[in-house]
Amino acid sequence: MKLATWNINSIRLRKENVIKFLKKENIDIIFLQETKTIDKFFPESFFYNYGYTHIYFRGEKSYNGVAVLSKIPFKNKSFHNFCNLKDTRHLKIELINNIIIHNFYVPAGGDVPDIKLNVKFKHKIDFMNEMIELLKMEVSKKNIILGDFNIAPSENDVWSHKTLLKQVSHTKVETDVFKKLLEKCSYEDIVRKAFNKEDKIFSWWSYRNKDWKKSNRGRRLDHILVSNNFKKNISNVNIYNHIRGQYKPSDHVPISITLKD
C-alpha cells in the first residue's frame, strides 16, 4: 500500500494536479490539507470516478480543510476539534488491518514567535500539546500521523538554520514541541531517517521567490511519522520536489511511503 500527504492549497483549483500525481505514482491513499472549501463544493465525484471511492473530508469556507481519498475502505473514521475550535484541521481513519492514520493541518502560527504576544503562535503550541495528549493514548497501536505540521524540526530541514531560528516554523519552542511529540508518543520521523543527516530536504517553497528552484529557500514542514513498533513495515520514502515546478503548483509538494501490513 502506497500512501501520500500533500498540502494542496485549494482542492477545487488543483484537482487535476492531484489526480495526475495519484495515477503516475500509483497512490492508494492520499491525505490532503488546506482544501479551502466547504463540504458542499468538494469535488467528490471527480475523484470517485478515478477509483478513489472511499472519501472523507471536513472543510470550511476559505481556510483550512482536510481530506482523505482512498481506494481502500475504512473501518472507522472520526475527527477531533482541537483548542475548542471548529476549524477543520484533523481527521482520523482506521483501516481494515487496524492501522490508524491521523491527518493534521497544524496552525501556521503567525509572525511573532512568542506565545504572550501572538495568539496565533499560542494556538500552534497549544494545538501541538493537545496532539501529544491525544496521541499518548495510542502508543500501542499501529499508528501513522501525517500532514502539514508547519514545523521544520532539524537543522537541514531549512535552507538556513541560522536565519530561520528566529522565524516561525523553526524556532526552538517549535522544534522542542515536535521533539516532545516524537518522544512522548513514540514516533519515528521516518522521512528524515531515509536521508543523510546533512542532506537538505524540503517540502515547501514560498510563492514569493522569483525562482523557487534557483534560490532553493525551502523548508520541510510536511511530515509522515510512524509508531516505533510499526516502522519496520515502511519502505520507499519519496519527496516529489519536481511537483513544485508544475503548472499552477501548490507551494507544498507531496511525500509518499510504501507500507506492508
Place this chain on the structure above:
DNA sequence: ATGGCGCGGTCACCGCGA
C-alpha cells in the same frame, strides 16, 4: 530589513499563509 506571490471571497481589496 523588506517584500516578494497566490488563495478565497459579502470580490478589486482584504485576511491569511510561514
